[in-house]
Amino acid sequence: MKLELGCIKIRDIMFADKSEIRDGILYVNAKELEQIVLEDEQISAVGFDIARPGESVRITPVKDVIQPRAKVEGGGDMFPGVVTKVATVGSGKTHVLDGAAVVTVGKIVGFQEGIIDMTGIGADYTPFSKTNNLVVDFSPKENLTAHEYEKAIRVAGLKVAYALGKLGVNHTPDETKVYEYSSIIEGSKLYPDLPRVGYVMMLQSQGLLHDTYVYGVDMKLSLTTMLSPTEVMDGAILSGNCVSACDKNTTYHHQNNPVIEDLFAEHGKTLNFAAMIITNENVFLADKERSSDWSAKLVDYLDLDGVIISQEGFGNPDTDLIMNCVKIEKTGTKTVIITDEYAGREGTSQSLADADPLADALVTAGNANQVITLPKIDRVIGTLDYTEKIAGGFAGSLEADGSITVEIQAITGATNELGFNHMSAR
Amino acid sequence: MELLITNNPLAKSMLNEKYEVIHINSDLVGVLIYCRNKIHEGHKLLTHPLSGSIKPNENPYKSVILSKKTKETDTQSVKIIEEAIITAKKFPKIHINPQYDEDYRMIDVSLVVRE
Amino acid sequence: MKKFRVVHYINQFYAGIGGEEFADYKPEIRDGFVGPGMALTGAFGDKAEIVSTIVCGDSYFNENLEEAKKTILDMVRSVNPDIFIAGPAFNAGRYGVACGTICETVQKELNIPVITGMFEENPGAEMFKDKMLIVATRDSAAGMRAAVPTMANLALKLLNKEPIGASIEEGYLPNGTRVNFFDKERGSRRAVDMLLNKMAGKPFTTEYPMPDFDRVEPSPAVKDIKSVTVALVTSGGIVPKGNPDRIESSSASKFGEYDITGVNDLTADTYETAHGGYDPVYANADADRVLPVDVMRDFEREGIIGKLYNKFYTTVGNGTSTKNSKAFAADFAQRLKNDNVQAVILTST
Numbered sequence: 092m093k094l095e096l097g098c099i100k101i102r103d104i105m106f107a108d109k110s111e112i113r114d115g116i117l118y119v120n121a122k123e124l125e126q127i128v129l130e131d132e133q134i135s136a137v138g139f140d141i142a143r144p145g146e147s148v149r150i151t152p153v154k155d156v157i158q159p160r161a162k163v164e165g166g167g168d169m170f171p172g173v174v175t176k177v178a179t180v181g182s183g184k185t186h187v188l189d190g191a192a193v194v195t196v197g198k199i200v201g202f203q204e205g206i207i208d209m210t211g212i213g214a215d216y217t218p219f220s221k222t223n224n225l226v227v228d229f230s231p232k233e234n235l236t237a238h239e240y241e242k243a244i245r246v247a248g249l250k251v252a253y254a255l256g257k258l259g260v261n262h263t264p265d266e267t268k269v270y271e272y273s274s275i276i277e278g279s280k281l282y283p284d285l286p287r288v289g290y291v292m293m294l295q296s297q298g299l300l301h302d303t304y305v306y307g308v309d310m311k312l313s314l315t316t317m318l319s320p321t322e323v324m325d326g327a328i329l330s331g332n333c334v335s336a337c338d339k340n341t342t343y344h345h346q347n348n349p350v351i352e353d354l355f356a357e358h359g360k361t362l363n364f365a366a367m368i369i370t371n372e373n374v375f376l377a378d379k380e381r382s383s384d385w386s387a388k389l390v391d392y393l394d395l396d397g398v399i400i401s402q403e404g405f406g407n408p409d410t411d412l413i414m415n416c417v418k419i420e421k422t423g424t425k426t427v428i429i430t431d432e433y434a435g436r437e438g439t440s441q442s443l444a445d446a447d448p449l450a451d452a453l454v455t456a457g458n459a460n461q462v463i464t465l466p467k468i469d470r471v472i473g474t475l476d477y478t479e480k481i482a483g484g485f486a487g488s489l490e491a492d493g494s495i496t497v498e499i500q501a502i503t504g505a506t507n508e509l510g511f512n513h514m515s516a517r
Numbered sequence: 518m519e520l521l522i523t524n525n526p527l528a529k530s531m532l533n534e535k536y537e538v539i540h541i542n543s544d545l546v547g548v549l550i551y552c553r554n555k556i557h558e559g560h561k562l563l564t565h566p567l568s569g570s571i572k573p574n575e576n577p578y579k580s581v582i583l584s585k586k587t588k589e590t591d592t593q594s595v596k597i598i599e600e601a602i603i604t605a606k607k608f609p610k611i612h613i614n615p616q617y618d619e620d621y622r623m624i625d626v627s628l629v630v631r632e
Numbered sequence: 633m634k635k636f637r638v639v640h641y642i643n644q645f646y647a648g649i650g651g652e653e654f655a656d657y658k659p660e661i662r663d664g665f666v667g668p669g670m671a672l673t674g675a676f677g678d679k680a681e682i683v684s685t686i687v688c689g690d691s692y693f694n695e696n697l698e699e700a701k702k703t704i705l706d707m708v709r710s711v712n713p714d715i716f717i718a719g720p721a722f723n724a725g726r727y728g729v730a731c732g733t734i735c736e737t738v739q740k741e742l743n744i745p746v747i748t749g750m751f752e753e754n755p756g757a758e759m760f761k762d763k764m765l766i767v768a769t770r771d772s773a774a775g776m777r778a779a780v781p782t783m784a785n786l787a788l789k790l791l792n793k794e795p796i797g798a799s800i801e802e803g804y805l806p807n808g809t810r811v812n813f814f815d816k817e818r819g820s821r822r823a824v825d826m827l828l829n830k831m832a833g834k835p836f837t838t839e840y841p842m843p844d845f846d847r848v849e850p851s852p853a854v855k856d857i858k859s860v861t862v863a864l865v866t867s868g869g870i871v872p873k874g875n876p877d878r879i880e881s882s883s884a885s886k887f888g889e890y891d892i893t894g895v896n897d898l899t900a901d902t903y904e905t906a907h908g909g910y911d912p913v914y915a916n917a918d919a920d921r922v923l924p925v926d927v928m929r930d931f932e933r934e935g936i937i938g939k940l941y942n943k944f945y946t947t948v949g950n951g952t953s954t955k956n957s958k959a960f961a962a963d964f965a966q967r968l969k970n971d972n973v974q975a976v977i978l979t980s981t
Contacts, residue, residue, distance in 0.1 A: 200617065200620035200623070200624060215814075237620070237623060286828075286831045286832075288827065288831075295570065297568065297569055297570070297628050298568075298569070298624075298627035298628040298629075298630070299623070299624060299627035299628075300624065301569060301570060301628070332570075334569065334570045334571050335570035335571070335572075338570075339570070349818060349819070349820035349821075350820045350823065350824075352820070353818075353820045353821045353823075353824045354824060356824075357824060357828070361828055362824075362827075362828065362831075374564045374565055374568040374569075374628050374629060375563060375564050375565075375582075375631065376562055376563060376564065376565060376593075376597075377563070379565070396831050397827045397830065397831040398827075399820075399823045399824065399827055404570035405567075405570040405572060406565075406567035406568075406569070406570060406572075406573075406604065407565035407566075407567040407568060407569075408570070409567075410565060410597060425827065425830045425831050426827075427823045427826045427827040427830065429819055429820070429823050430840075432810055432840065433604070433607070433608075434810040435607050436609070437809065438809045438810035438811055439808060439809050439810075440607040441603055441604070441607070441843070442810060442840060443840075444567055444600045444601065444603075444604045445597075445600055446842045446843055447842065448842055450842055451838055451842065452826050452827070452830050452836060452838050453838045453839055453840045453842075454819050454822050454823040454826060454839050455819075455839045455840050456819050457812040458810045458811075458812055461812050499812075500572070507819075509819070509820060510818055510819025510820030510821070510822065510823055511818065511819065511820070512818060512819060513814045513815050513816070513817065513818050513819070514812055514813070514814055514815070514819075515798075515812070515813060515814075515815040515819065515822070515839055516798060516810045516811060516812045516813070516839070516840075517798040517799045517800045517801075517806055517810070517811060517813070517839065
């Protein structure tokens with residue numbers, strides 16, 4: 092399977108009468124996008140705003156971040172099984188609006204998550220302070236259940252990103268990256284002397300606001316399975332996870348999965364990137380046992396020498412992580428796990444809710460309880476009404492001068508457990 | 518019948534027929550400690566007590582499903598519940614807005630309902 | 633600008649007095665820097681100066697602990713410094729323990745910042761790394777050149793009340809307090825590199841060491857408890873009244889072995905606890921509460937057990953290092969085996 096990612100660099104977003112990309116600027120006709128969103132009768136109104144790197148803007152509460160992409164060649168289309176029909180993606184050509192992102196905000200339930208600051212110290216902790224963001228703010232029809240509303244805005248955000256992505260289909264990319272992924276047998280023949288490496292990706296799958304969709308399938312209903320890493324770049328994995336802003340994987344994170352990128356960077360040189368396995372993080376312990384059994388079985392069956400395991404979310408996924416790690420280590424396959432820590436504001440509490448001596452190679456994305464004060468910002472997109480309720484915010488966290496004292500767990504993507512960021516802890 | 522240990526009135530009303538519901542009038546840590554005691558009596562954890570990624574100091578409601586009583590204490594359940602209690606206790610108390618009580622209850626239930 | 637005032641603590645060896653044969657050297661205070669203090673002075677530039685150096689023999693310090701602590705504390709107090717620096721001790725065990733001990737005392741009594749340096753395997757490192765900043769050094773004095781600037785830099789940060797970064801950035805021994813920092817590489821890249829090393833059998837360093845698991849497989853059950861000798865062992869600090877062996881109330885360096893032949897009950901007049909980590913009132917009123925000699929005697933009489941062993945072993949578990957605890961247990965376990973004791977009841981607090 093070979094996928095070419097053509098990156099069209101976007102250096103700004105502006106509202107205009109005609110939606111198009113010109114000279115690296117993404118022009119957006121908000122009326123057109125509004126019509127696309129309002130096709131869903133469950134959404135009563137939608138607003139658009141733009142937030143650029145360096146601007147004194149705070150976006151909150153963030154639901155999802157999506158990178159506009161569209162297929163140019165190859166089977167299937169972007170966000171298969173949700174926005175487009177079910178068909179295998181991951182080959183051919185895909186165009187990416189690199190430097191742009193769709194950020195969805197809105198109230199689903201009373202407590203809300205996720206801050207993106209475009210400037211100041213908060214900007215250092217979120218990758219989305221570096222993208223030009225089209226912010227989409229939804230209002231639901233009355234009497235919608237939380238489940239219905241969650242689904243409506245999740246899908247609407249993807250549709251907006253898809254519509255923007257299609258604007259780049261006829262453009263010549265500024266840069267093209269090629270990812271080639273072989274079959275198991277072929278890969279072994281190509282790289283007989285390189286260690287066979289896999290990626291075991293754990294996906295949040297616990298219930299309302301805690302779900303992930305793979306080709307439209309709710310991952311909590313799936314057994315551990317496999318796909319090609321290039322499928323992930325084409326939107327095969329989509330976020331329905333609205334909690335724990337710091338360590339949830341937004342759709343943007345899935346599209347730009349850094350473990351996949353960095354394994355591809357070494358593929359054929361120091362290792363053979365042989366397989367990608369996706370597994371879930373269910374609440375029922377029997378599910379955890381079954382899914383981690385399955386991860387280990389697949390790793391063993393595929394005869395992998397080493398795997399990287401990434402986690403998503405806080406708390407009980409620590410148990411899945413350790414189960415996966417221990418069971419895979421016991422097959423004789425080496426593991427490195429990526430997680431984050433909740434070591435308390437002082438940094439002295441126990442970091443993880445589970446542990447095992449076999450988990451001897453751990454990469455940490457940092458302590459999510461670290462407290463910082465975000466300065467006053469000129470403009471808020473969304474609302475600060477829920478700030479006190481944001482994860483890691485606390486009573487009185489919104490100061491009279493407009494500054495907010497929070498744990499970094501309130502910041503979208505701050506301690507992402509795919510290893511998206513440079514932050515670590517010792 | 519399996520047990521549902523909860524401080525969530527919604528869990529009680531929704532899952533009353535499926536489980537033997539024990540409603541505890543306490544905070545989240547109190548529910549976990551109650552579960553720990555039941556585990557030592559021979560009940561096994563069926564759901565992870567740190568269900569959800571919402572932090573233990575953000576949602577006051579907690580529902581945990583335990584097995585019927587068995588003859589032995591399940592060591593894995595002991596380990597998980599103890600770790601969960603340690604984890605829950607390390608989060609400082611924060612103000613929880615009662616205005617969103619219904620939301621808190623609904624999220625808690627959604628995490629232990631298999632659809 | 634005013635220079636910060638530094639007092640530097642070193643042992644007899646680094647003061648140029650001599651090696652092991654001079655380890656009984658009593659504390660003395662000298663003006664200015666001595667030995668490694670010269671390099672520290674250089675590293676401080678015009679920001680700080682060593683106003684006095686205190687020299688003490690390692691044996692003297694460790695064998696006359698209370699006396700040494702008091703004398704040195706008075707010396708430090710007399711020159712009114714802004715910071716106290718000890719060592720670095722590299723892998724010298726008693727020097728390391730002395731550096732840690734005196735730093736802890738000065739920090740507590742004079743309420744000024746302290747810093748020392750050691751090799752990670754120095755026993756003083758495990759004892760004190762969570763109580764003060766200990767700069768990570770090599771295992772011998774060959775590491776002096778690298779250690780000095782790190783110590784000076786951290787000392788100045790403490791003096792200026794600047795935030796201290798993560799251990800890996802600042803060069804101190806990880807102390808269990810997790811501090812965030814921005815690494816050169818992103819997490820995924822670090823994971824790939826770690827995996828490549830792990831698969832190749834090359835050294836790699838986890839970013840979060842798992843909590844120390846020291847699981848002990850339980851021994852098979854005693855078949856017939858009615859016929860065996862059972863011993864009592866405690867980390868609850870129960871000792872004969874007056875604590876004859878002076879077992880420390882915390883960070884114990886020894887255990888006690890006491891004969892209980894003919895003793896049927898531990899009373900407030902005969903036994904007490906040496907433990908400083910819990911409220912001693914109930915243990916002192918009736919030490920059986922921690923070391924149940926009375927109940928064991930009942931069992932003995934009733935034939936529930938064969939016999940209560942005529943000695944008990946005791947130490948204080950309060951902050952006592954795992955290494956010391958293991959050494960104690962290895963010692964008395966052998967004695968128990970020699971006397972054919974087949975079961976032990978361990979009580980803690």
